Amino acid sequence: MNPDKQTFTLDGKTIPFCNGQTIIQAAMDAGEYIPHLCFNPEFKPHGSCKLCTVKADGRTTASCTQFAQDGMVVESNTKEINDERRVLLQMLFVEGNHFCPSCEKSGNCQLQATAYELNMMSPHFDQFFPDRPLDASHPEYFLDLNRCILCSLCVRASRDVDGKNVFALSGRGIKSHVIVNAQSGQLGDTDFAGDDKAAQVCPVGVILKKRVGFSVPIGKRSFDEQPISATPHPVVKEA
Amino acid sequence: MSTTLETATNPENLRRVAIDPVSRVEGHGKVTILLDDKNKVHQVRLHIVEFRGFEKFIQGRPYWEVPVMVQRLCGICPVSHHLAASKALDAIVGAKHLTPTAEKIRRLMHYGQIFQSHALHFFHLCSPDLLFGFDSDVSRRNIVGVAEKYPETAKRGVLMRKFGQEVIRHTAGKRVHGTGAVPGGVNKSLTIAERDELLKGIYQMVAWSRDAVHMIKELHHQNPELYNSFGAFRANFMSMVGYDGGLDLYHGTLRGRDENGNIMFDGVDYRNYTDLIGEEVKNWSYMKFPYLKSLGKEKGWYRVGPLSRVQNCDFIPTPLAEIERREFVAYSGVMPMHAPLGYHWARMIEMLHAAEMIKDLLHDDAITGSELMTSGVRGIEGVGVIEAPRGTLIHHYRVDENDLVTMCNLIVSTTHNNQAMNEAVRRVAQQYLNGHEITEGLLNHIEVAVRAFDPCLSCATHALGKMPLEVEVLNEAGEQLSSLSRSAEGVVCSLN
Incomplete structure (x- = not known):
């Protein structure tokens, strides 16, 4: 060989x-x-x-x-595999609170872009509407855990690259959730910083820089210009 | 001014007729009428079942989400909510004065919104009533009927709305629910290609808008008895005017006039709106009843929207619309026009003004500039007011030190007009229903009165002539005596 x-x-x-x-x-x-x-x-x-x-x-x-x-x-x-992927996506959507119309990550979100790619036309399943907190305690970044898909990229980035262990997954099964490494449970009480790798890797709209919002116009966002399938290594635009 | 038909003296002995649902974009509404044995009207109420959840669930969200989130209140005038919220949140980021590009892009977006919304309301929703008659054949009383008999009118309506939507798309990124305005400015200006594309069409839009003013004016002149008296009632006026007293739909101060046209207040900084306006709750409606605190709940209600704005300003700062305003005022005579159908005429004058403003802005180099954002000392509270297509729109927010919204108060134009719409419906019921058997055509008279005020409501109720309606006549025990229904296909039939 x-x-x-x-x-x-x-x-x-x-x-x-x-x-x-x-x-x-x-x-x-x-x-x-x-x-x-x-x-x-x-x-x-x-x-x-x-x-x-x-x-x-x-x-x-x-x-x-x-x-x-x-x-x-x-x-x-193949149709068979894509059908199964679509069901996985639908479950991810209903397990969290993904309100694309008012989400600032819209157009830059890998979950949304993948759903478009796989022609997901509706969530299909009943929404869970979980009660998840929004943590705005950090002066420059905030966490909207409504959108978390438990990919653990922030956990891996903080641990393996930043050497900080700011994030971790806690709980089991449907109660799994991201926690931060502070007694108060607030991001503002951790040593998280804007130049951390963990600040850059979230594929959805959980870890976001504050006061950026909708500063990138429609038409100029990552997946406005090309579908995610044409972007093997998605590069999400920072404003 | 009168509220005599709001509550009957002895309702227990009266029959109740309910028009339910009078459906609408933001919820449901219904009209209830209490009649005696001789079909004399004793009580009429327009109930708006409006879910104001936005004020609650916006709390706890980051302030920069708000302009995009709250515009979902509406699918017809999202730009108005988008801009009112952005104006309010300019104060949070300390943007006292926007850059010229940002200010003009926002104005362009706003005038595109006014233009498309007024065109939609007049041509698609109201022209069937005005051209065919309020009780004309229901199967033709819709935009398709207009397209068959008046194809040029229908075509213009469609193309004018499309043009306004294109203005919105180029400034906000999408025709509906865009993201163009952000706290402190805008996220895009126009490219040269976008500007040139709009310039190609704007002169035609100005000409067609002027024709539309002439068309509604002609209808008034042809049948002054109907147009001057249908649902007419006297009321106070309120609107925002520019700092120079001219019509300004984007920014200015609040001015109010009494029913005789005398100025009651002027130059009021809209940030102090809570000193001016109170809101009354009535146990039969989910929508509040705003009133001027200085006049109290009984006499302080007022009317907003085109009819108020065109008569409240000193002048319109575009030449063709100003000519039409003067003719409108002259037609009214010494006293202001109070007739609800005058809304259509005033609305078309505003549409012409919006077209002229778009034309002027497209010739302004600032709209292609690159200075989009500004900021200053961080604030914690902001109020934004804008003249939306159907009236004064107030957004008010407080934001905490972590950038999350802690308070949101919205007073939308439909709310300002709550008492006024009730009065119009009562007058129409008195004028046309008293002593008569209920027919579909009579029902439509009530809708015509509501429709004159508020396309947000009337768009759903009219539903291109296919609004599903059910009217029930009940005895005092609540037992159904007779009923009439109109299906979504426009078929009217008795349910008994």
Whole structure:
């Protein structure tokens, strides 16, 4: 086996990869889009959102945790898999309070963009309408936990890059939620700072810089210009 | 001024006729009428079942979300809420004076809103009544009927509304529920291409607007008895006027006149609106009844909107609309015009003014500028007032040290006009229902009176001539004696 010429097929396209790469990493390097939310190529995979589920040699698996193998046949953009991804998205929407019409992340939100990509036309399920707090105690940033999808990217960024452990997941099952590392439970009482990596990674509208709001006009937001599938590594615009 | 039909002396012996629902965008409304054995009207009430949840659930949200969130109050005039909230929140970010680009982009957005809303109201919703007659064949009394008999009029209505929507799109990013205004300014100016696209159409819009004024004026002249008396009642006026006394729909001070046209107050800083206006709660309506505190609850109610604005200002600062204003005032004579149908005439004068303002702004280089935002000393409280298409709109917010809204108070134009709309409905009931058997055409007379005030309400009630209605006649025991229904398809039938 020549390690420099290892390939697998993704929906019939030949994708080269290196030893140790996962399916989604190799696909991204090749410019191919596999829907995902909790995966960010800068961080160790978490495998929790399951949006990146594919069929590899007929077996269902998360493409962010499954290593690519030479000759593997991977199916991703099929009706069956996209139908299941759409259900996952619908569950994420109803478990939180995602009010896109008044959300300042609208147009820059990976959850919203992925829902558009997968033609999610309605939440389908009954809304949970959970009672979640908004933490505006920090002078420069605020947390709107209504929009949290528990991707844990903030947890990983704060721990692995910032070395601060500002964020953590607490609770179990449907009661899982993000907490911050302060006795008061308030972001303003942590050592969180605006230049932390954790301030930049939220794929939805939970960790937001204050007083930015709707300063980017409609038409100039990340996913106004191109769908998320054309942006394998989403770069969300800062105002 | 009169409120004599608000409460019957002995309601227990009267039959109750209910028009329910008089549906509308922001909720439901109904008209209830109490009649005696001879069908004499003893009590008429317009009930607006309005859910004002926004004032509550905006609390605890970051202030910069507010202009985008509160505009969801309405699908017809979201720009008005968007701008009133932005004006209020300018005070929070300390923006005492916007940049010229921001001020003019906001004004352009606002005049686009006035233009499209007035066009929608007049051509789509009211012209069927005015052109065919209030009790004409219901199957033709809609915009499709207008398009068949008056195709040029219908076409102009559609294209004028479209133009206004395009102005909004270029300034706010979307035709409905955009994001253009932000606390302290705007998030975009016009590109040269956007400006040039609008310039291509604006001269036609000015010409068509003038034709529309002439059309409604002609209707008044053809049938002055109807137009001057239909639902007419005397009332105070209130509106915002510019600092120079001219018509200014975006910014200025509050002025009020009594029913004889005499100025009661002028130059009132709208930030002090709570000193001027109180709100009364009545146990039969979910909507409050605002009143001028100086006159008290009984005599202090007033009317807002085009009929007030055009008669309240000293002049209109655009030439063609000013000519029409003078003719309107001359037609009224010494006393102000109080007839509800005068709203349509005044509304068309405002539409012409909006078209002229858009034209002027499109020739102003500031609208393509790049200085969009300003800020200053942080504030904790802000009041924003704007003249929305259907009247004075007040937004008031308080914000805490963490940037979250702690208080929100909204007084929308429909609320200001609550008592006035009730009076108009009572007059129409007295004029047309007294002693008569109820018919669909008579029901529509009541709708015509409501429709003259408030497109937010009338748009839903009219529903392009397909408003579903049910009228029930009950005896004193609450038992149904007879009923009449009109389906969404416009079919009228007896339910018994």
